[in-house]
Every structure is written in C-alpha cells, then in structure tokens.
Amino acid sequence: MSIFDIPEYEGDDTGTTVIIPYIDEEYLLKHNINLNDDSDDQQSPQKQTSAPNWYNFLDEYLRISVQRWYYSRLNNKDYESRGKYLKVSINNEEIDYQGMIPVFKVMQALYNRAAFQGQLPQGYTDYLSNLTPSVAPITVNKVLVNTTTGYVSFIKVDRSLLKMCQPDNYYDPYLYFGVKPSSDVDNDPVLAFCRMPGMTVSYVTKTGNDGEWLNNVPSTTQDEFILAQYVLESGNMLRAGMSLEEYIRQSEMADHTSWRDHAANGTYPTIITRIKRNTALALANAYTKKIIDPERPQDDLGLSGRLGDLLLPPQGFGNKPTVRSRPKTGGGGNEKKTKDMTYTFYPAKTEYGDDTIVLYYSITTTNKKSSITLDLNVSSESGDISSEQWEESMGLVMPFEIVQAEISIESIDDVKNLHNYIVYLNNSIEDNLLNSYLDSKEKSTTSTLLIINFNELHKYKINLKIKLYLYYREQQPSIIIK
Numbered sequence: 001m002s003i004f005d006i007p008e009y010e011g012d013d014t015g016t017t018v019i020i021p022y023i024d025e026e027y028l029l030k031h032n033i034n035l036n037d038d039s040d041d042q043q044s045p046q047k048q049t050s051a052p053n054w055y056n057f058l059d060e061y062l063r064i065s066v067q068r069w070y071y072s073r074l075n076n077k078d079y080e081s082r083g084k085y086l087k088v089s090i091n092n093e094e095i096d097y098q099g100m101i102p103v104f105k106v107m108q109a110l111y112n113r114a115a116f117q118g119q120l121p122q123g124y125t126d127y128l129s130n131l132t133p134s135v136a137p138i139t140v141n142k143v144l145v146n147t148t149t150g151y152v153s154f155i156k157v158d159r160s161l162l163k164m165c166q167p168d169n170y171y172d173p174y175l176y177f178g179v180k181p182s183s184d185v186d187n188d189p190v191l192a193f194c195r196m197p198g199m200t201v202s203y204v205t206k207t208g209n210d211g212e213w214l215n216n217v218p219s220t221t222q223d224e225f226i227l228a229q230y231v232l233e234s235g236n237m238l239r240a241g242m243s244l245e246e247y248i249r250q251s252e253m254a255d256h257t258s259w260r261d262h263a264a265n266g267t268y269p270t271i272i273t274r275i276k277r278n279t280a281l282a283l284a285n286a287y288t289k290k291i292i293d294p295e296r297p298q299d300d301l302g303l304s305g306r307l308g309d310l311l312l313p314p315q316g317f318g319n320k321p322t323v324r325s326r327p328k329t330g331g332g333g334n335e336k337k338t339k340d341m342t343y344t345f346y347p348a349k350t351e352y353g354d355d356t357i358v359l360y361y362s363i364t365t366t367n368k369k370s371s372i373t374l375d376l377n378v379s380s381e382s383g384d385i386s387s388e389q390w391e392e393s394m395g396l397v398m399p400f401e402i403v404q405a406e407i408s409i410e411s412i413d414d415v416k417n418l419h420n421y422i423v424y425l426n427n428s429i430e431d432n433l434l435n436s437y438l439d440s441k442e443k444s445t446t447s448t449l450l451i452i453n454f455n456e457l458h459k460y461k462i463n464l465k466i467k468l469y470l471y472y473r474e475q476q477p478s479i480i481i482k
Contacts, residue, residue: 029057063090068177071105072111107229110153141439179203180205189220195245341369356470364460378478399475399477405467406421413459421436432455
C-alpha cells in the first residue's frame with residue numbers, strides 16, 4: 001500500500017481499501033449505466049431520464065454505491081449491537097452522516113427500527129425521529145425454533161422529506177436504488193432486504209423479478225413513496241439443525257442478489273417463500289384503503305343478514321342422506337351435525353367493531369380426532385372463493401383475515417378438562433396437549449387458517465372465539481371446518 005501513499009491499518013483498526021489505479025474511467029462509467037439500456041422502447045422511463053451526475057465521475061459513483069449497499073452500517077454507531085459500523089473515505093474525503101443522501105438516511109432509520117425490533121434505545125434519534133414508521137414481525141410456523149424470521153420496517157414519505165424539491169433537487173429513490181419504475185404516472189413501493197453483516201442484498205419493486213415481496217401493495221401518487229426494509233433475525237435456528245443465517249446464505253445466487261428456497265438437511269421448509277408472502281401481507285394490509293363506513297350502524301356491516309351462513313359445514317356436508325341438521329333451541333345457537341362432529345354457531349353473540357367482527361361457536365367431536373382446521377373464505381352467490389383464488393386469480397387483497405383466536409377446551413374424552421389458549425397472528429402456541437397457529441395457504445398472503453393439532457387422538461369439546469379484521473365491507477366471510 002505504500003506505493004500508493006496509503007497508510008496501513010494500525011492497532012485494532014480493520015477495513016477494506018479499494019484501489020483502482022489503471023482503468024478507462026469513461027468506458028467503465030458508460031457501460032455501468034443502467035438507465036442507458038439498449039432496448040428499442042424510446043418511451044421507457046429509462047430512456048426519458050437523464051443520467052445522474054455520478055455516472056460521469058468515478059469517485060461520485062463510488063460515493064453513491066457505498067451508500068446504496070452499506071447505508072445500514074455507514075456512520076451508524078447504533079449498528080454496534082450487531083457488529084462494527086463503517087467509516088468510509090473516498091480520495092481522503094469522508095462520507096459523514098450530514099453528507100449522506102436523504103433517502104439513504106431514511107433507509108438507515110428503517111433498518112435500525114427493524115434491527116431493534118421496534119424498541120429503540122433511550123435517547124435514540126435519526127432522520128425519522130419526528131415520524132412514526134411501522135415495524136412488524138415476519139413469522140413462519142412449524143420450521144423454526146422461534147417463529148419470527150425477522151422484522152420489516154416501513155413508511156410512506158413525501159418528496160419534501162427526501163429533499164426532492166427546490167432548492168435541494170435530489171433525485172427520486174429509484175435512481176439512487178438502481179431500480180426501474182414501472183410507470184411515470186404513480187410510484188411503485190420499494191423494499192430492501194438484508195442479512196448479516198448488514199449489506200443490502202437487493203432492492204425490489206412489485207413489478208421486478210422478485211416482486212413477491214410486494215404482492216398487492218398499492219402504488220402511491222407521484223408525490224409519495226412507500227419505502228420498506230426487511231432485516232433477517234440471523235441468530236434464529238431451523239428445527240432441521242442449521243441457523244437461519246446459514247440457510248439464507250446458502251440460498252443466495254452466485255451474485256448475492258436474491259434469496260431462493262432450497263433443501264435443508266433432508267427437508268424443504270419454504271421459509272423464503274413465506275417470508276416474502278408474509279412481508280407483502282404486512283405491507284398490503286397497512287396501505288390498502290379501508291372502505292368501512294364509520295357512519296353506518298355498528299350492527300349492520302353488510303354481514304349481519306347472513307350470519308347464519310358464516311359457519312359452513314365441513315367438506316362433503318349435505319351430500320349424504322345420513323347427515324342431519326336441526327336448529328338448537330338453547331342459547332340461541334345454530335347447530336349442525338355430521339357423523340364426526342357437532343358444531344354450533346352463536347350469531348347472537350357476534351361482536352362488531354369499527355373494522356373487526358368476532359364470531360363465537362363450539363365444536364364437539366363424536367369420534368377421536370387429532371386435528372381440526374378452520375378455513376376462512378369469501379362467500380359468493382356462485383360458491384365459496386378461497387384466499388388463493390381471490391389473491392392469485394383475481395389479483396386482490398383478501399377483504400378480511402383471522403387475527404386472533406381464543407380456544408377454550410371443555411372436555412377431553414368426555415372428561416372435564418379446562419384449558420384456555422389465545423392464538424395471535426404472529427404467535428403460535430404449543431404445550432403437551434396441542435399446538436395451534438394461524439396460517440395462510442401456500443399461494444396466499446393472508447391469514448385464513450386456524451389450525452389446532454392435538455398431540456394424540458381425542459374426542460373433545462371446544463369453544464372458539466374468532467376475531468376477523470375487515471379491510472372491505474362489500475364481501476361476506478364464510479368459515480369451513482375440515
């Protein structure tokens with residue numbers, strides 16, 4: 001390093017020095033410019049946008065690149081809980097915090113909130129201190145020791161916060177992130193994701209190659225941008241016997257720009273598919289416009305007229321003459337029977353909130369069973385529509401989802417056995433009697449399944465209190481027992 005007159009690292013200092021001594025800078029910059037693509041579409045956003053100044057000077061390009069990929073660690077002393085933070089100089093000129101591009105300050109603030117799981121240290125301040133970004137855990141059931149895979153932090157910001165207005169005139173986030181917007185009419189949401197050691201793996205839009213991260217997340221007007229950051233909980237462990245960090249690291253392509261599911265010690269856990277799906281769900285639910293009318297009476301949500309049909313029979317119910325159905329006179333419930341179970345729905349107990357509905361019912365099995373699944377669907381005149389059909393075929397966000405279930409066990413094998421459980425959207429329960437969790441179908445992003453698995457075969461009577469969150473009021477829910 002002495003021949004370049006660059007001092008060596010001393011003591012406990014560590015770092016990386018990039019030396020580019022002999023290159024054709026003009027050729028390198030010209031052929032690295034993703035805006036000057038070779039497509040024939042002269043109307044594309046890429047063709048209509050002038051090249052930013054950093055495509056003309058190598059030192060400026062490096063200055064943007066360092067921020068683009070390492071904003072999580074750059075001048076971020078709060079990163080030290082996860083490792084060493086970075087100080088970077090280019091041609092002996094340091095990139096200090098004040099000199100960072102505003103959108104990368106936003107992304108660093110989102111990163112810290114996700115890394116701290118929404119619990120910021122006392123006295124913490126950053127570029128978003130006067131705002132309230134959202135933070136949500138992203139969970140995957142059954143394959144991890146801890147169901148939480150990581151956290152996503154997100155916010156909707158305007159042009160003024162990003163200093164895109166005069167006199168600052170910073171570029172839009174897409175240019176700084178190096179991604180292509182799909183439209184010049186509205187703005188696509190953008191999400192960045194990373195693992196240890198904090199380098200951003202990629203930026204994605206819902207129309208890009210990795211768009212599953214942002215399925216059904218709405219675009220915004222030209223004056224606003226939805227920005228999101230997913231941070232992996234690298235220390236979590238797979239039940240298959242490897243760390244989540246190792247599983248993700250093995251999944252990355254050779255260029256380290258994407259994550260793909262793979263086998264893990266003889267299992268195929270589909271963790272990444274579900275991380276993307278559940279991240280998209282968290283963002284879509286946060287930014288999908290709710291159209292519930294607050295002036296409409298609470299006891300008339302467009303649902304009460306068919307509450308008796310909310311709890312539909314198990315699959316096959318009504319196809320055989322041996323199946324019986326009769327109203328239950330006591331307690332105001334509607335009782336239905338099959339050869340395996342009796343269940344009762346209690347419409348009189350139904351509770352309405354501003355954007356929620358709570359349903360009550362009981363299930364009594366006549367034969368020993370080890371599991372039961374409640375499947376939330378959209379009711380229509382032509383039949384029930386599953387969450388997969390609604391989201392994949394119709395391209396819509398489910399109008400409601402299960403967010404909480406209270407399970408009260410009255411008896412096991414005809415013996416009184418009181419147990420009470422509460423299952424939340426992002427937390428499963430498990431003990432020596434059963435495990436239960438809320439889940440989504442393979443091709444859905446919405447929590448529409450309540451699954452109760454007993455550790456052994458039992459006859460049982462259980463009471464259920466199911467809470468649905470409503471995003472739209474025009475559609476009606478139905479629950480199928482399997």
